[in-house]
């Protein structure tokens with residue numbers, strides 16, 4: 001993407017954007033004028049938090065890594081294959097860090113075998129990686145102690161848990177001038193997320209102590225539920241009960257620009273108080289996708305990638321089509337749920353401006369890499385390159401979609417309505 005397409009910033013040696021009040025005002029005047037009712041104050045607030053350099057990161061959610069567990073709506077038997085496939089693409093894209101959005105494993109496994117396998121597989125990454133908890137990470141045959149199972153890997157990655165637990169929420173600066181907040185919304189054996197007052201208090205304090213940094217927050221459960229999970233029973237079972245309170249804290253900050261979530265597997269981007277809320281798909285539930293975020297001085301380019309195993313993506317699609325959640329969405333037209341999880345193109349490949357009041361912009365077409373055959377999505381009948389973002393495809397049966405394993409998984413599907421689903 002050309003820098004000319006975006007809001008200003010002086011690219012200082014190609015590394016750091018150093019936005020001064022003067023350069024910001026001069027270079028953005030035309031753009032701001034086009035937005036109409038933007039105040040000078042809000043524009044400067046944007047500038048104050050856009051003081052980091054360009055960086056990129058991958059967000060992978062709902063890996064559900066396991067071994068010896070048969071497929072349901074989640075392709076558990078193929079979970080290791082899917083993770084390795086995604087990490088290959090991520091490594092090719094040379095991101096600055098990888099963020100796992102919860103449900104890394106279907107459970108830690110006996111003697112934490114699944115989690116140890118996860119640790120082994122991600123060793124291929126050539127960048128730092130971080131994670132938050134989903135309910136599957138802390139649900140097992142026996143009670144799962146977060147710190148006993150995950151403590152060494154939390155601290156080993158710089159994610160020092162706050163307030164002594166049992167919830168493990170943390171914050172760190174993955175690159176200079178950027179603040180990353182990992183919330184812990186997971187409860188064992190529960191589809192619903194929960195955030196206690198102590199975590200809210202810590203969040204307020206943490207944001208106050210890190211003013212001026214471009215801030216990204218992540219929670220496994222959606223704080224701003226995407227449709228249909230915003231429509232009350234039975235969908236509300238899968239959201240964070242305190243979502244509104246958390247959004248109030250995040251929205252009061254001038255630095256928070258992006259909030260990521262998974263769990264429900266819906267490809268959806270929403271905006272509230274100039275914060276972009278991005279609901280992301282699961283890796284092992286159709287449409288078997290993950291995202292890469294490329295953060296610029298003026299906004300965020302979102303790219304959605306799909307697992308490159310066409311036959312397995314089709315299998316995942318069949319599983320979701322016959323799942324209980326699809327029939328719950330529409331008993332007469334369960335296939336219509338596929339389009340919901342796939343989202344629109346502006347939910348998958350899009351530029352999200354930081355400017356107050358700005359709308360999402362269609363992502364520019366990427367130049368084809370030399371000496372590389374053009375790739376198409378699985379829906380376009382050809383196997384996509386692992387290094388190419390999922391192209392727009394309006395055909396429901398083939399379009400890239402987010403898969404929300406979480407909401408699906410814990411629904412016990414009646415035999416007469418559909419197959420059993422699995423949690424994300």
Ligand SMILES: [Fe+2]
Pocket residue numbers: 102103134135136220263405406407423424
């Ligand atoms: Fe989940």
